Amino acid sequence: MNLKNILEQLNLPAQCKKYNLSLWQCPQFLFLIMGIIIIVSILFVYAIGTKYIEDPYLVALVVIGIALVLLILAFIITQSFEKLAEANRMKSEFVSIVSHQLRSPLSNLKWTIDLLLSEKVELEEKKELEYLKILEENAQRMGDLISDLLIVSRIEQGRFSPRNESIFLKDLIDKVIEEANIFSKAVNAEISFKSEENLPKIFFDPSQIKMVITNLLDNAVRYIKDKGKIEIKLAKKGKNLYFEIKDNGVGIPPHDQKYIFQKFFRSQNVLKRQTNGSGLGLYIAKSIIEKADGRIGFKSQEGIGSTFWFTLPIKQLKK
Amino acid sequence: MKKILFIEDESALHKTIGEVLTQQGYEMISALDGEIGLRLAQTKKPDLILLDLILPKIDGFEVLKQLKEDEKTKDILVIVLTNLEGMQDVERAIKMGASTYLVKSNYNLEEVVEKIKNAFDK
Numbered sequence: 149m150n151l152k153n154i155l156e157q158l159n160l161p162a163q164c165k166k167y168n169l170s171l172w173q174c175p176q177f178l179f180l181i182m183g184i185i186i187i188v189s190i191l192f193v194y195a196i197g198t199k200y201i202e203d204p205y206l207v208a209l210v211v212i213g214i215a216l217v218l219l220i221l222a223f224i225i226t227q228s229f230e231k232l233a234e235a236n237r238m239k240s241e242f243v244s245i246v247s248h249q250l251r252s253p254l255s256n257l258k259w260t261i262d263l264l265l266s267e268k269v270e271l272e273e274k275k276e277l278e279y280l281k282i283l284e285e286n287a288q289r290m291g292d293l294i295s296d297l298l299i300v301s302r303i304e305q306g307r308f309s310p311r312n313e314s315i316f317l318k319d320l321i322d323k324v325i326e327e328a329n330i331f332s333k334a335v336n337a338e339i340s341f342k343s344e345e346n347l348p349k350i351f352f353d354p355s356q357i358k359m360v361i362t363n364l365l366d367n368a369v370r371y372i373k374d375k376g377k378i379e380i381k382l383a384k385k386g387k388n389l390y391f392e393i394k395d396n397g398v399g400i401p402p403h404d405q406k407y408i409f410q411k412f413f414r415s416q417n418v419l420k421r422q423t424n425g426s427g428l429g430l431y432i433a434k435s436i437i438e439k440a441d442g443r444i445g446f447k448s449q450e451g452i453g454s455t456f457w458f459t460l461p462i463k464q465l466k467k
Numbered sequence: 468m469k470k471i472l473f474i475e476d477e478s479a480l481h482k483t484i485g486e487v488l489t490q491q492g493y494e495m496i497s498a499l500d501g502e503i504g505l506r507l508a509q510t511k512k513p514d515l516i517l518l519d520l521i522l523p524k525i526d527g528f529e530v531l532k533q534l535k536e537d538e539k540t541k542d543i544l545v546i547v548l549t550n551l552e553g554m555q556d557v558e559r560a561i562k563m564g565a566s567t568y569l570v571k572s573n574y575n576l577e578e579v580v581e582k583i584k585n586a587f588d589k
Contacts, residue, residue, distance in 0.1 A: 251550045255571040256479040262576035263483045269490055282479045 175232070178225045182218065189214040242411075245427075249293055253286040260286075296428040299359075300411065303435045310353030310440065317350055317357070317389055317460070318343045318382055324361045325380070332369045337376030339365075344383045351463045356436045360444075361391070363429040364456050368395040388442070388459040395455075400448040408446070409434045433458075469587065472496045472513035474504030474530065475548070476523055484517075487580050501525030505533055508540050515586060518565070520549040520556065528559065535564045546586055548579070 157163070164174035171177050193214065197207045260282050263269055271279070302308040325339055332339055368378045372395065381392040400408060411431045437444040437458045448454035471493050473481060478499065485495045496511050498504035500523040508516060516534070520527030527549065534540045546567045547560045557568050567586055569579060 248550065251572055252477060255550065256477060256483075258572075259483040259576040259579075260479060263486060266487075266577070268577075269487055271486075275486075278482065282482065286479065 172224075173228045173231060175225055175228050178221065178228060182221050182225065185221065186218065189218075246293075246297065250290055253289040256286040257283060257290075296432065299432055300428055303432065308356075308435070308439075310356050310436075312351050312353050314349045314351055315354045315357070316347070317391070318347060320354055320358055321361055321380060321382060321391075324358060324365055328362070328365050328369060331366075332376075332378075335369060335372055335376065336374075337369050337372050337378055339369075339378045339380065341380040341382075343381070347382065347384055347389060348462050350389060350460055352440055352460060357440075357460070360433040360436050360458065363433045364393050367429060367456075368393055368397060368454075371395075371397040373397055384462075385459065388461050390457065390459050392455060392457040394453065396453040399450040399452050399454055400446075401450045405446075405448065409444075468492065468494050469515070470494045470496060470511065470513040471515050471517060471583070472498065472504065472507055472511065473517045474498045474501065474522065474527070475517070475519040476500060476521075477519075483576060484579065487576060488583070491580070491584070499523070501527065501530045505530055508534055508543065509537065512539075513543060515544045515546065515583070517546050517548050517583065520547060520551050520560070528563065531560065531563045531565060544586055546583060 160174070160177045160180065161171060163176050164171055193207065193210055196210070201207055201210075260279050264271070264276065264279055299308065321341060321343070325341055328339070365378070365380075369376070372378075375396075377396050379392075379394045381390075381394075383390050409430050411428060434444050437460070440460055442458055442460040444456070444458040446454055446456040469492075471488060473485065473495060475481060475497075476499055481495075481497045481499075485497065489495050496507055496513060498507050502524040504516075504518070504522070505525065507513075518527050518530060522530065525533075527547065531545060531547075534543065534545065541564075545565045546569060547565045548569045548571060549556075550571050552570045560568055567582065569582055571579075574582070
């Protein structure tokens, strides 16, 4: 180990940042603090024990008190180790889920290419086009998953910064609905949108807010039952704009509801309906809205439907 | 003509595997979820069932269980074709009566078709 390495090891704030831990949750730093406290306290107890306190019981009491402080510190350190272990476990789980998610489109690509290249199988020209479409769809699926993953990784490293501008939320919603039209018509879902008149402009990153609305609408359409009806509302509530999307889809079972915004979580119920989907959309949505000082939530009844909502503060343009 | 029921939610696979097997002289029946799959197994009486494990509505393990419980369908050959590759999944499916367990990503199209054809000879 050369000098530079040693210096790097000693740069505790940098070490802790590497693990995405704050200084007070970071084992390296806490051990250092504990070491210093032990040395200081022993010297302190020795000093007062020899000079000022005659009563040995009192010395014992002081020692016990200090031992107690050390015990609490040790407890905090163990907890921070647990955090690290947990982070590690999540990483492995993450890798395993991602590889699984990528596998299905990958098999589709592989076997379609096998078929197109095969000399034994005769294909009409019209069918060939169909197979090229399959390739396109599945490449798109893999691309979407990977861009979701990149966003999640940027969110976790705190690098997903918004580029704010003044926007009319209503225009943005109109645009999202228009883009979702082909998809929603394909599953026979009817989308309606009601907005209050003359809503003020807000100051946010349009691409991020669009991602949130797209995700919510996409979920509503994706988990629809027959005769889907999706109602979107936009209104002013106090100092916030309030967005709501209500569907009559499959709903979320009660025991799954508290996990719904977690990364990679997908309701059992949803797994049964449709096996695609990354389980990242709502996690991304929540991160974006909370970063923008808004709030996000939902209510849902299994078999009847879900209502997701979010609020965004009406902020003035700062220059 | 031998009948194969393919229970799988990826429509792309119905097209690719279906195309090859049809051209080789098999009659293909497609089911996109477990519920339809079970119904078609009872009504169409296929000679072989290709079964994915992760399925909408009723998952593959449950489909397999119900197939084996039903007098009418318990003798139909079942090949599991999936991306689940955990040892416990393999053991569970075989114990429940699947005759072969194939992990999708381990084979190319030709090899899979070959395995399916071989299953008839067993």
